[in-house]
Amino acid sequence: MKIIGHFTLQSLIVIVLIILADPHVAGRLRAAAPASGFVLIAHGGAGDYSKMTPEQIEMRRTAMVKAIQSGYAILARGGSSLDAVEATIRVMEDSALFDAGRGSYYTREGVPEMDASIMDGRTLQAGSVASLKHIANPIHLARLVMEKTPHVMLVGEGAEKFAKAQGIELVSPYFFFNEREWDRYKNAKAAEEKKKSAAQLKGQEHGTVGVVALDQAGNLAAGTSTGGTEMKMPGRVGDSPILGAGTYANNESCAVSGTGTGEFFMRNVVAADICERVRYLHVSLEQAANDVVMKVLVEQHGDGGVIALDQKGDAAAPFNTPGMMTATVREDGKIRIQGWSKNAKPIIVPATK
Numbered sequence: 001m002k003i004i005g006h007f008t009l010q011s012l013i014v015i016v017l018i019i020l021a022d023p024h025v026a027g028r029l030r031a032a033a034p035a036s037g038f039v040l041i042a043h044g045g046a047g048d049y050s051k052m053t054p055e056q057i058e059m060r061r062t063a064m065v066k067a068i069q070s071g072y073a074i075l076a077r078g079g080s081s082l083d084a085v086e087a088t089i090r091v092m093e094d095s096a097l098f099d100a101g102r103g104s105y106y107t108r109e110g111v112p113e114m115d116a117s118i119m120d121g122r123t124l125q126a127g128s129v130a131s132l133k134h135i136a137n138p139i140h141l142a143r144l145v146m147e148k149t150p151h152v153m154l155v156g157e158g159a160e161k162f163a164k165a166q167g168i169e170l171v172s173p174y175f176f177f178n179e180r181e182w183d184r185y186k187n188a189k190a191a192e193e194k195k196k197s198a199a200q201l202k203g204q205e206h207g208t209v210g211v212v213a214l215d216q217a218g219n220l221a222a223g224t225s226t227g228g229t230e231m232k233m234p235g236r237v238g239d240s241p242i243l244g245a246g247t248y249a250n251n252e253s254c255a256v257s258g259t260g261t262g263e264f265f266m267r268n269v270v271a272a273d274i275c276e277r278v279r280y281l282h283v284s285l286e287q288a289a290n291d292v293v294m295k296v297l298v299e300q301h302g303d304g305g306v307i308a309l310d311q312k313g314d315a316a317a318p319f320n321t322p323g324m325m326t327a328t329v330r331e332d333g334k335i336r337i338q339g340w341s342k343n344a345k346p347i348i349v350p351a352t353k
């Protein structure tokens with residue numbers, strides 16, 4: 001046996017293995033390990049896009065490209081996945097084209113109530129907000145909760161008071177007014193008055209937005225922002241701001257953002273389940289995401305989909321609805337948009353830094 005100093009080669013190997021098995025060391029090593037390249041994936045909601053006009057679909061595609069470009073620029077210059085997630089979601093919230101920020105669905109009382117969350121896969125730090133009525137960019141407030149408070153989640157009035165103290169303008173509910181949402185609200189009300197069944201009333205599309213990203217340092221992050229479900233009760237909170245249900249990120253497993261009827265995502269802790277399958281069952285990300293979305297959720301008639309990403313840059317985007325629009329960009333700068341229908345041919349456009 002070859003002796004190195006006082007140690008045999010065997011005992012040196014054992015010592016190295018013990019150090020690597022320490023979760024803290026492993027975490028640090030993983031976080032620092034150079035990733036194979038950066039990746040950013042956004043979704044604009046799962047649902048039935050066939051009810052939308054080609055112009056509406058095109059508008060959403062264009063908005064997703066613009067959003068992805070802002071995240072791409074951050075990742076390309078070495079910025080963090082957390083910054084890229086927030087920036088991308090902000091553009092989608094501002095577009096008024098999705099069920100988030102300015103385009104949020106209305107509650108049964110005719111005003112939007114928004115939820116959002118963001119999570120850092122390197123530190124497991126997270127921030128979340130719910131039942132906001134006067135905040136233009138809920139994802140930014142979620143980030144501030146993460147960075148400026150000892151808490152993870154703030155809701156309603158308390159969250160808005162905190163926003164004000166942070167210098168964020170509280171906007172009037174008119175800020176969120178748009179014809180499309182007003183029509184959707186009126187139609188849903190009218191249908192309800194005619195006593196249509198819950199199934200008939202159910203919204204055909206979800207426009208929640210979510211982003212997962214892997215940066216050049218190998219760190220994952222995830223974020224989700226939503227106005228929730230159509231005609232929800234005031235005070236109803238969905239999965240999007242619930243860590244482990246609609247949003248989750250952990251460098252040791254994966255980053256996930258979900259969209260669909262949140263009650264199912266909460267009952268099944270969908271985002272965490274996908275990541276924990278990867279971590280403990282050692283299955284591929286694709287298998288974990290497919291098993292949860294296409295088996296667990298489908299068995300319960302839970303509609304929706306997820307975007308999921310791991311530290312290797314492997315990605316999955318299963319959905320059990322007729323569509324889920326996603327946009328993906330990697331280091332090569334090609335934005336690939338797809339998913340507005342199962343057979344939609346991906347469209348590829350260049351990202352500019």
Ligand code: ASP
Binds near residue numbers: 263
């Ligand atoms: N998951 C969101 C919620 O239940 C809705 C959606 O994804 O469209 O609040």
